Every structure is written in C-alpha cells, then in structure tokens.
Amino acid sequence: MENTTKEKILDAALVSFAENGYKGTNLRDLAAGMGLSKSALYKHYQSKEDIRGAVIDRMEAYYAAHFGSPENTPPAPETCEGLLAMTMRMLDFTLHDEKVILTRRLLLTEQFHDERTRRLATLHFLTGTKDIYEKIFAEMMRKGILKNGDPGMLAFAYTAPITALVHLCDREPEKEPEIVEQLEAFIRHFIGTYRANEGSNEKP
Amino acid sequence: MENTTKEKILDAALVSFAENGYKGTNLRDLAAGMGLSKSALYKHYQSKEDIRGAVIDRMEAYYAAHFGSPENTPPAPETCEGLLAMTMRMLDFTLHDEKVILTRRLLLTEQFHDERTRRLATLHFLTGTKDIYEKIFAEMMRKGILKNGDPGMLAFAYTAPITALVHLCDREPEKEPEIVEQLEAFIRHFIGTYRANEGSNEKP
DNA sequence: TATTATAGTGACCAAACGGTCACTTGTCAA
DNA sequence: TTGACAAGTGACCGTTTGGTCACTATAATA
Numbered sequence: 001m002e003n004t005t006k007e008k009i010l011d012a013a014l015v016s017f018a019e020n021g022y023k024g025t026n027l028r029d030l031a032a033g034m035g036l037s038k039s040a041l042y043k044h045y046q047s048k049e050d051i052r053g054a055v056i057d058r059m060e061a062y063y064a065a066h067f068g069s070p071e072n073t074p075p076a077p078e079t080c081e082g083l084l085a086m087t088m089r090m091l092d093f094t095l096h097d098e099k100v101i102l103t104r105r106l107l108l109t110e111q112f113h114d115e116r117t118r119r120l121a122t123l124h125f126l127t128g129t130k131d132i133y134e135k136i137f138a139e140m141m142r143k144g145i146l147k148n149g150d151p152g153m154l155a156f157a158y159t160a161p162i163t164a165l166v167h168l169c170d171r172e173p174e175k176e177p178e179i180v181e182q183l184e185a186f187i188r189h190f191i192g193t194y195r196a197n198e199g200s201n202e203k204p
Numbered sequence: 205m206e207n208t209t210k211e212k213i214l215d216a217a218l219v220s221f222a223e224n225g226y227k228g229t230n231l232r233d234l235a236a237g238m239g240l241s242k243s244a245l246y247k248h249y250q251s252k253e254d255i256r257g258a259v260i261d262r263m264e265a266y267y268a269a270h271f272g273s274p275e276n277t278p279p280a281p282e283t284c285e286g287l288l289a290m291t292m293r294m295l296d297f298t299l300h301d302e303k304v305i306l307t308r309r310l311l312l313t314e315q316f317h318d319e320r321t322r323r324l325a326t327l328h329f330l331t332g333t334k335d336i337y338e339k340i341f342a343e344m345m346r347k348g349i350l351k352n353g354d355p356g357m358l359a360f361a362y363t364a365p366i367t368a369l370v371h372l373c374d375r376e377p378e379k380e381p382e383i384v385e386q387l388e389a390f391i392r393h394f395i396g397t398y399r400a401n402e403g404s405n406e407k408p
Numbered sequence: 409t410a411t412t413a414t415a416g417t418g419a420c421c422a423a424a425c426g427g428t429c430a431c432t433t434g435t436c437a438a
Numbered sequence: 439t440t441g442a443c444a445a446g447t448g449a450c451c452g453t454t455t456g457g458t459c460a461c462t463a464t465a466a467t468a
Contacts, residue, residue, distance in 0.1 A: 019316075021225060021227055023228045027426065028424090037446065038447095039428085039447060040446050108313070109312070109314075111312075111375055112375070122375060122376065125368070125371070156365060157361065161365065163364075164330060164364040167329070171316070171322055186360065189357050189361065231455080232455080240415095240416075242456085242457090244415070247414075247415055251456080251457080252456065
C-alpha cells in the first residue's frame with residue numbers, strides 16, 4: 001500500500017493498541033513515536049475512536065483480501081506429508097509476521113469492546129481457518145488420501161488445537177521451539193489417525 | 205469465604221477489570237458501585253496495582269484449590285458415554301458460573317500485562333485442562349475403554365477444541381445453544397474416533 | 409470514662425488525557 | 439505573484455484519574 005502519513009498512523013496505532021490496549025494508548029506518544037505532534041493526527045482522523053475504526057477497517061480488508069475469497073484457498077496436498085508441510089509453512093508465516101502477531105493480540109485483548117472486533121476474532125481464531133481446511137480436507141477425502149468423514153468436523157478438530165498453540169506462542173514466545181515441536185507432533189498424530197487405509201485406494 | 209469489605213472490593217474489581225479492563229477501571233465508580241467512597245479503598249489496599257495483585261492472588265488460589273491438586277481429578281468414567289456426560293456437566297458449570305466467566309475474560313484481555321496473568325492464562329486455557337484429561341484418558345486406556353495411545357496427545361486433541369468453543373461462547377453468548385450442540389457433536393466424534401474396539405477387551 | 413485502632417468521608421492535588429484553535433509552512437494552480 | 443489548500447505545530451482547555459490528608463464515627467479495650 002501507499003506509505004502516506006495516514007497509513008503510517010494506522011501502523012503505529014496497531015502496534016500501540018496491541019501492546020498497551022486502546023485505553024492504554026496515549027495519542028501524544030503515538031504521534032511522537034513517528035515524529036509528529038499529537039495535533040497532526042487530527043488532520044487525518046477525527047478522533048481516537050476514528051483511528052480505532054480505521055485500524056479495524058484495515059484488518060477486515062486485509063483478512064478479506066488474503067483469506068476471505070474462495071480462490072485464496074490453497075490447493076489440497078496430494079499426500080498427508082504434503083498436508084504437514086503446507087501447514088508448517090503457513091504456521092511459519094503466521095508465527096513470525098509482526099503485523100499478523102499484533103493483529104491477533106489486538107483481537108484477543110479488545111474483542112469485547114465492539115461488535116466488529118468480536119466478529120473478526122471469531123473469524124481469525126475459529127471459523128476462518130476451519131473453513132479453509134474444510135475445503136482442503138473435503139478434497140483430500142475425495143482423492144482417497146484421508147478417511148471419509150465429515151470434513152467440517154475434521155477441520156475443526158485440526159485447526160482448534162493448532163490455533164491454541166499459536167496463542168500459546170503469542171503468549172510465551174520464548175517457548176517457540178518446543179511449541180513448534182508440539183505442533184508438528186500433533187499434526188503427525190492427526191495424520192496417523194485420519195489417514196486413509198492403504199488397501200482402500202479405489203474410488204467409487 | 206468471609207464477606208469482608210476487603211473481599212467485596214476484590215469481587216467488584218474482578219467484574220470491572222473483566223468488563224472494562226484494568227486501565228479502563230475507575231476507582232471512583234468501583235467504590236461507588238458498592239456504596240463506598242474511593243478513599244475507603246485505600247484503607248484496604250495501597251494502590252490500584254495492589255488491588256490487581258490481590259485479584260490475581262485470589263484467582264491463583266482458587267485455581268490451585270479446585271483444579272491444582274491431584275486429588276481434585278474427577279474419577280475416570282467407566283464408559284465413553286460417561287465421558288460425554290462428565291464433560292458436558294463440567295461445561296455446564298464452566299459456561300454459566302459468573303465468576304469463572306469473568307476470570308476467563310480477565311485472563312484473556314489482560315494476559316500480556318504481567319507474568320503471573322500470563323502463566324495463569326496458559327494454565328486455564330491449555331495445560332491445566334489438558335493435565336486433568338490426560339489422567340482420565342490414561343485410566344480409561346488402562347481399563348480398555350479407549351484405544352491405547354499417548355494420553356497426553358489425546359487430552360490435548362480433546363481439550364483444545366473444547367476450550368476454543370468455550371471462548372466462542374464467552375465472545376458470543378447469544379449463540380450458546382448452537383455452540384453446546386457443536387460441543388456435543390465434537391465429543392461424539394472424538395469418542396467415535398478413539399473408542400476401543402469391541403473385540404479387544406482383554407487386559408495384559 | 410478515657411483511649412486507641414479501624415473504617416469511612418469529602419475536599420483537594422498534580423498529572424495525564426483527548427480534543428481544539430490560531431498560526432506557520434510548503435506546494436501547486438490560476 | 440497571488441491565492442487556496444493540505445500538513446503540521448504548540449499552546450491551551452476541560453475533564454478524568456490515581457492518590458493524599460485531615461477529619462469523623464464507631465466500637466473495643468484498658
């Protein structure tokens with residue numbers, strides 16, 4: 001995107017809202033942190049609430065652009081090992097991209113403040129990820145890679161523990177190495193449980 | 205516990221911290237809400253920070269008393285249907301006890317503020333529940349009710365999705381009926397996946 | 409009864425905060 | 439050159455906030 005002052009303010013606001021909370025964010029420090037005076041903020045936004053709204057707008061737009069549309073669903077892996085690799089690749093991004101980390105933190109800590117944040121939190125932490133893997137699992141079942149079953153239930157059973165460990169990593173980043181091991185162990189366990197039997201490669 | 209003023213202050217503080225956040229909590233309103241003046245608070249606690257500390261103290265003590273000790277682990281059910289019943293009973297409490305709900309909310313929204321809250325959050329949302337079910341599952345495996353396997357991994361795969369739905373219920377309480385259905389459906393799916401085969405009732 | 413400790417009050421303080429406003433600077437078009 | 443406009447500044451304002459203090463009331467103790 002453009003690197004306008006208006007956009008830079010949102011960047012700084014995301015950081016501050018995530019780290020200090022909305023109430024704990026001080027407009028003077030926020031502006032000073034980017035070499036501006038507090039009054040300058042009011043040339044671009046009408047109020048502190050207005051800034052919060054714009055931050056949420058951008059989060060919504062970002063999510064819609066990257067995960068919201070069906071064509072953004074990654075192609076289903078051809079093997080269970082491919083599923084492991086793909087998930088670990090997505091996790092590597094999710095666990096280290098600063099903007100994504102801050103977004104999660106903001107959604108977690110401010111989810112009870114307004115309706116839009118609440119909805120976004122559910123999307124990020126539950127339904128969004130689940131829907132993506134539901135499509136993938138449905139495809140993998142069709143291809144005979146996974147046992148047949150309810151792909152939605154499977155996706156939920158897969159993504160919820162992963163999301164829990166992502167949250168743990170946000171909370172205790174110093175334990176990342178062990179957590180990543182746990183993530184991989186869980187995925188292997190999952191694959192071991194739901195992988196299709198070798199003898200049933202026929203398709204109807 | 206005793207119903208002293210000192211204790212009542214903690215009750216009110218838990219509510220306010222959970223609903224408005226620590227920063228968003230106003231000592232005047234907090235005191236007025238219980239028919240006191242703000243100065244009275246300072247007869248019992250030295251500062252706002254001190255009140256937060258006492259609230260966390262009490263949460264730690266409560267958790268330790270109710271879930272922390274091994275003898276508090278509920279007895280392992282004799283059947284898979286018993287597991288479902290037991291879990292739904294615990295969930296019924298967890299989803300409706302006001303103090304527990306507020307505690308979760310406080311831990312969620314304030315988990316990045318201090319180390320103790322962080323640790324308590326991990327305990328509440330991840331390791332604590334997992335450890336309880338790990339023991340239960342180990343026992344159920346020994347009794348031949350569940351397939352043999354890693355009880356820790358199983359407990360994680362069981363509790364993480366349940367916790368995710370509990371969080372969803374906190375966030376969107378109006379959807380409780382559907383969420384409880386989802387909870388039950390997940391548990392049934394879990395049982396269907398890990399229940400021991402009928403033919404292998406022998407014990408070593 | 410006199411004393412002392414505890415719980416509570418209301419006025420007060422200094423700091424911090426969101427927000428406003430008159431003013432300056434720089435840029436581009438007429 | 440001038441005029442208009444957008445971007446930015448610093449002083450200022452009213453309000454809110456955590457915290458303090460002198461004072462009162464009550465009840466138990468000596």
